Amino acid sequence: MISVKLDNVSLAYRLYEKLTLSAPDRRLGALGGTIGRSGGMQVVQALEDVSFELKAGDRLGLVGPNGAGKTTLLKVLYGIYQPSSGTVSIEGKVDALFNINIGFRPEATGRRNIVLRGLISGWTEAEIEQKMPEIITFSELGDFIDVPFKTYSQGMAARLAFSAATALDPEILLMDEWIGAGDAAFQEKAKRRMDELAEKAGIIVLASHNENLLESVCTKRMTLKNGRVESFITRPTKKVGARAKS
Amino acid sequence: MISALNGALDDISKAMRLHRVWIALAHEDIGDQHRRTTLGPLWLLVNYLAFIGTFIFVFKTSDTDSAGYTAYASIGLVVWFYLMEMISLSVPLFSREGSFIQGTRLPLFVYVMRLTVQCIIRAAYSVAGCIVILLFSGLGISTEWLLSIPGMLLIVLATPAMVTVFAFLGAFFPDAQFIVGNIMRVGTFLTPVFWVYHGQSGIQNYAYHWNPFTYFLEVVRAPIASGEFPMHAFVLTAYISLAFWVIALLLLGRYRKRVVFLI
Incomplete structure (x- = not known):
């Protein structure tokens, strides 16, 4: 059975400060998780107490401002980042699309x-x-x-x-906001393929700022802010069924 | 400790199942380095021949003018080039592979094996050059040459462990790249690659006996250059390799999930 379950997942990591001759820091902005200090080290709290559950056929849209933890969460789901606490249990074959250039060799042909x-x-x-x-x-x-x-x-x-x-045929597909790069015709095609995937009882998690895309693809919506879950909304499934027919 | 070892072995066995990936990537690497060149990877051979040719002919003295010395220096250089390249490329390994480490779930050992294969392919070109030089040096082929095969195998077996150790070093201490770079450059002269140790005292004595690289060179070189199996050097090289493996397994087991946050 394909499923995703997160229980109180938190992710904190140390920022390594380097010896530098440049002026002291104005490098850290207002975005991103909370940067705290612990024992003289800078620690980024990228995710805090994230819990949710997805079942076969669910399509989750991740929303939130830049640096809210959307990509970090996707990377936790994919297994690239190991959470510092909490448990992640995933059943199913996962594939992910992050930054377009990740995992591609520029010199090699398509x-x-x-x-x-x-x-x-x-x-x-x-x-x-x-x-x-x-x-x-x-x-x-x-x-x-x-x-x-x-x-x-x-x-x-x-x-x-x-x-x-x-x-x-991934059973669970994780996608970061990038699909907007394709033209309208391709986006339409991509959307159809995602529908097919979800109908085969797969799970899709899509992080995006594109409201139209989220609207047409996702059945659930999770808002992240500063690494915390702000809201988790399940939309009525009726709408999805109607769209699938049209 | 036990869980660290289990983690490390798990990473390694996963990487071994993905052998197609690292072999394919290593070939891509070699191709990329020589893309759009006419000679392609043959430049590796030219590079080696130019270096050793210069040394043998320019530094020709009555002392070094012998087939024995030609073999001594040309084999020494093959092994030294291999070690130097492998270590210098290992230190920035994880940051170089950053896009793959942050975007895929490949076990870290895949990158280690990728570099290992790449170094072996590159070394094969200098080995070919070295064999040509040995054939022309007038040393005469003998079955004792086969005695250097165990030494070569030992170095190849130690390679993934050394790559792992230096890659973690580079990930945790980015300055290591420059420190190691300097050490390796100085090492070319502190290691008996070109000079011969005849029981001199002083710094050459230390540079010979207390330099681990000496033994890596000797295990391959001694059987061909002097016709005997260097048991002492072989045992020491085996111990050094074993130590590298122990450290590599511990590092891999304990810190492999941390690397992604460092690069």
């Missing part, structure tokens, strides 16, 4: 990047070969697939990243 990405996600070469045509078709990159990744526009990179990540 095709080669798909192969690398597949290997990293644990597919065999045969599986990658089998999925390749579908990924290329979905991305609509055409001949650009054999051109180095560094020449791609943000939108083209987003197409490649999204096509590759969703081609492996």
